Amino acid sequence: MRACLLAFGLFISAVARAEALLSIIIDDVGNNYELAREVIALPGPVTVSILPRLAHSRRVAEEAYRRGHEVMLHQPMASLHHNTLGPGGLTLDHTRADLRAVLAANLASVPHAMGVNNHMGSLLTVEPTSMRWFMALLREHGDLYFVDSRTNPRSIALQTARADGVPTARRDVFLDNEREPRAIARRLGEAVRLARLKGSAIAIGHPYPETLQVLRQALPRLAGQGISLRPVSHIIAYQRSPETWHASSFPLPQVAKSSKQ
Template sequence: MTATGGCRLTLLLLLLGFAWPAGSAGAAATPVITIIIDDMGNHGGWGDAALAVPGPVTYAFLPHTPHANRLALKAHAAGKEVMLHLPMQSHDGNALGPGALTLHMTETAFKRTLEENLKAVPYVKGINNHMGSLLTRHPGAMAWLMQGIRSRGDLFFIDSRTTLATVARQLAVEYQVPSASRDVFLDNSRDPAAISRQFDQLLKRARRQGYAIGIGHPYPETSQVLAQRLADMEALGVRLIPASEMINYQRSRTLWHASSSPSPTVAKSLKQ
């Protein structure tokens, strides 16, 4: 595309109400990371300690758990972003807890359970899957999920990618649900040294591709490592952003690259 064509597309996007997020691909971008702490709600003490981690960390709450409501309210009051950590059937048959979505459900029961789970956690901005190595590989179930999310009109979805066979993100794109995918699991091992190495992998991924999403849990070891590593973000050379901002950031990069290298048909239409 010519410089004039790129400017015209940028102007068109601005007229339509789209603005590049600060530090986005429209400028020389600082790499950005999002950290999501899953499994919030079952353990009150661990949850309180996790909420004390500095910066705009995002917290995903299991529905109908003993401490989910209190901790979600506390997170929101502290300016932290709240997500629903949605239980989904796993390939290994692991216990899912209340509010689980499974393959044997009818569409009506599936979508009703989704709505009940959303009502159980206050201030939800988005959803990611808890387990789901079986459910997320089934297009029909993921279609129902994205239909339910789409009907709300104000939610995003992040695929935790608990299986390489997941089609969740693919269906999110098909149903035009704002979405992204996990890049790094931070604490498959609870050893602090291992968690720190995984954090380094998150930074490496962000520096390579411009952004990265890490998922951890409210383990005391994870909270300790993150509190130490996030204490000086400037020294890390990256920017920590909430999950919703990451969705918009990745969308802006996609639009920016599309405006820089459009198809010949698009380029022709812009010139007319």
């Protein structure tokens, strides 16, 4: 693990220490309760993105919220590879009425969700009609935001959300496409570099043991590197108006420490 932290540190040691904002989303939560508990026990305000209608979706959402984490719906969407979507998936065959019903049921299964990001979706996020419908339906549920996971570089989700007035951002870095601790640490270092370069960045990881191991060690060190770990909603607010954004207007949530050993 010391080698992993060194790999992480090499990416950030040469950069000036003006505070930058970083959000880390952990996707694919809700099927395995023990792994979900490990995500919720991470040190700091990681954002927990929960798949809908799974065995532990509601329970995990309630617990994450109670512990001070921001909660998202991890919305399954059709992929170019036609991967199995699981419960609550959206496809090109869905009418607007279908989309409305599925989205409503999914949100009901993930209480306290403040936003949505796509699970898979390399097909649906390039389809203009489905994206327009989806963003309009998000607005029916209040001030939900949307994060484009960018599973397809041709995704139009971000620009469609902006055009429809949905608060939005996009993923900058996937942490764990390569499930090896040193590689994950390097990707986290890349997320930090981008946050410093742009003022903010969003990284997405998964509840893999390797990812959780790296984050448990690295997250407490971020503040010392001038990085403020933030919920996604803070990143979106900053990106919408970086000139007027002030940290005092967005107090950090107090994430309760877990008794889990």
